[in-house]
Amino acid sequence: DQQVKQNSPSLSVQEGRISILNCDYTNSMFDYFLWYKKYPAEGPTFLISISSIKDKNEDGRFTVFLNKSAKHLSLHIVPSQPGDSAVYFCAASEASNTGKLIFGQGTTLQVKP
Amino acid sequence: DAGITQSPRYKITETGRQVTLMCHQTWSHSYMFWYRQDLGHGLRLIYYSAAADITDKGEVPDGYVVSRSKTENFPLTLESATRSQTSVYFCASSGQFNQPQHFGDGTRLSIL
Numbered sequence: 001d002q003q004v005k006q007n008s009p010s011l012s013v014q015e016g017r018i019s020i021l022n023c024d025y026t027n028s029m030f031d032y033f034l035w036y037k038k039y040p041a042e043g044p045t046f047l048i049s050i051s052s053i054k055d056k057n058e059d060g061r062f063t064v065f066l067n068k069s070a071k072h073l074s075l076h077i078v079p080s081q082p083g084d085s086a087v088y089f090c091a092a093s094e095a096s097n098t099g100k101l102i103f104g105q106g107t108t109l110q111v112k113p
Numbered sequence: 114d115a116g117i118t119q120s121p122r123y124k125i126t127e128t129g130r131q132v133t134l135m136c137h138q139t140w141s142h143s144y145m146f147w148y149r150q151d152l153g154h155g156l157r158l159i160y161y162s163a164a165a166d167i168t169d170k171g172e173v174p175d176g177y178v179v180s181r182s183k184t185e186n187f188p189l190t191l192e193s194a195t196r197s198q199t200s201v202y203f204c205a206s207s208g209q210f211n212q213p214q215h216f217g218d219g220t221r222l223s224i225l
Binding site for chain 1: 144146148153154155156157158161163169171172203205207209210211212213214215216217218219
């Protein structure tokens with residue numbers, strides 16, 4: 001039973017346009033959400049996070065939106081750049097002191113020049 | 114250099130053998146984690162540790178053993194490797210449970 005789902009395995013956008021990556025979750029106990037970016041042969045790199053007390057968090061070109069009622073979060077990248085081409089994972093954790101993360105399957109983003 | 118390092122980066126072994134993957138971090142982070150990445154599953158937590166000498170199971174712990182005698186090291190051992198354990202393994206650490214985790218570059222393990 002996948003608690004965190006990224007239903008789009010891949011996404012292709014043109015340079016300069018907006019990239020929107022989506023993530024759905026089923027566990028209502030999740031209170032902290034993160035996005036990671038991963039290049040081939042490297043480990044995931046933290047991108048941006050959001051607490052369940054917020055519905056939006058912005059960091060430069062990256063914005064994460066959280067819709068708790070729909071159990072949905074999304075990552076917006078504006079404008080998209082070719083260097084953004086990577087696999088993006090969303091992750092979630094419960095309100096506990098373990099730090100355990102549950103990851104989605106990942107979405108491969110390709111930004112075309 | 115400060116950071117988190119995994120060794121080896123690549124490993125090929127045979128079924129039934131014991132293999133240990135190493136993870137070392139220089140931040141003195143309390144929390145450390147082991148994940149495996151497989152197609153269609155994303156990253157799945159194998160074991161985690163909140164501090165030295167404190168470890169606990171994650172989603173997929175069967176067939177794996179961990180130890181944490183020192184804060185900076187968190188080795189993962191496959192006691193009797195099976196083909197289903199062929200995967201890419203990532204180690205991560207964080208200073209607090211509610212802080213982002215920082216990942217190593219992974220170990221690609223193939224079991225023949």
